[in-house]
Amino acid sequence: MPPVGALTLTRRVGTIAGVLAVRTADLGRRRLTRAVRRREKSEWQRWLTETITQLGPAFIKSAQLLSTRRDLVPRQVCEALSGLYDDVRPIPPGELVPLLEPLLGPALAGIVARDGGAATASGSVACVYTAQLPDGSRVAIKVRRPGIERTLATDLTILRRGARLLRRLPGLRGVPITEIVDQLTESIFRQLDLNAECDHLDELYRNMARFERVRVPRPYRELSGKDVIVMEFIEGLQQRRPDEIEEEVREKAVLEALHGVYQMLFQDGLVHCDLHPGNLYFRQDGSVVLVDAGFTVRLTPQAQDKFAGFFLNMAKGNGLRCADIVLSTATPGPATDTDGFRRELSALVDAHSGVCAGDFDLVSFATKLFDIQRRYGLYADPQFVFPILSLLVLEGTIRDYAPDIDFQHEAMPFLVHGTMERAVRAWQAGLTEEERLA
Incomplete structure (x- = not known):
């Protein structure tokens, strides 16, 4: 991860502390006003997911990964964290076109951004759009959010430093908490590398080709880059x-x-x-x-x-x-x-x-x-x-x-x-x- 300045870290820590203070007060209010005790579990899970969502993308991604680690996290917490989603506002068209133009050209970038850049999926790290290439092929385009690298680097650095403080607590001495957090944050930060994701998608496409009825969208390597993956659009995807x-x-x-x-x-x-x-x-x-x-x-x-x-x-x-x-x-x-x-x-x-x-x-x-x-x-x-x-x-x-x-x-x-x-x-x-x- 890139280094993050002390001033940036200090400001962000202050923001996180403010969110946690407000959310802790909200939890106390909920406990005082709760009328039906049997709803305690669902209220606590809702409070946890709402708090993590307010903390931002790095905390959402960390919680999503932790929800899969039942070897580390109690089952009830995993259940709460597994309900986290990061469906957020798509990238504004004014920011989308400059990202796409170097790879796709002005015409195709304009097609993607047309009608307000309507996204088929919108997350905190990337959004997915559809477009039609000049040869008539329909494609899906995954675009990384501008500035997300700096945002994640700041929060993931804070998580790492926090782990180094926690390992000094008596109950955590000897627990490989820093190693666990380092692995977690590295996994999250690697998801920003759309070049690597494109490589993985291409490898999965080739590996699964031996199965007649398994399809993986083929990536267009020549149109993809560190901020964008262009891939085959597969029709009829519905649950x-x-x-x-x-x-x-x-x-x-x-x-x-x-x-x-x-x-x-x-x-x-x-x-x-x-x-x-x-x-x-x-x-x-x-x-x-x-x-x-x-x-x-x-x-x-x-x-x-x-x-x-x-x-x-x-x-x-x-x-x-x-x-x-x-x-x-x-x-x-x-x-x-x-x-x-x-x-x-x-x-x-x-x-x-x-x-x-x-x-x-x-x-x-x-x-x-x-x-x-x-x-x-x-x-x-x-x-x-x-x-x-x-x-x-x-x-x-x-x-x-x-x-x-x-x-x-x-x-x-x-x-x-x-x-x-x-x-x-x-x-x-x-x-x-x-x-x-x-």
């Missing part, structure tokens, strides 16, 4: 209820989406971690469309091997081996109980071993796994968490469409093939088994 798609077609589409994600996890290593209903579409012809490569993660071969090992041993009911794999990836806290963790995780895996597909609930399993990690003082490596996150988001999206799909069974061909590919590459490079998994 459909399960009963709007024939059952046989629906199941084939779900299997295709699941196979695509397993290809990412166990073979390609570039994983789309945000396949919620706004980024994953099932169409009536049985095809599946994946959009928005903003939250993609590249896994190392070692991380792929360890996640594959965990997944395979979970399917076999080998809980102690699962526990050892997690321990090899996690950072211990000051009061880590390794033996207790191994016993409890082994019992969790045993309890889910042999459960039929319709009864296996990945969300419940992962929630309990992360809860055990948190209680026994272990801090998971994001490279291990992100694959689980990708499956959690996917399952939440597709479970209603095909409730009897066996997640573990469908993974096996991709898991075995990917593990063998990496083992062969390691052998060709002269690496031992220990070096490959280090």
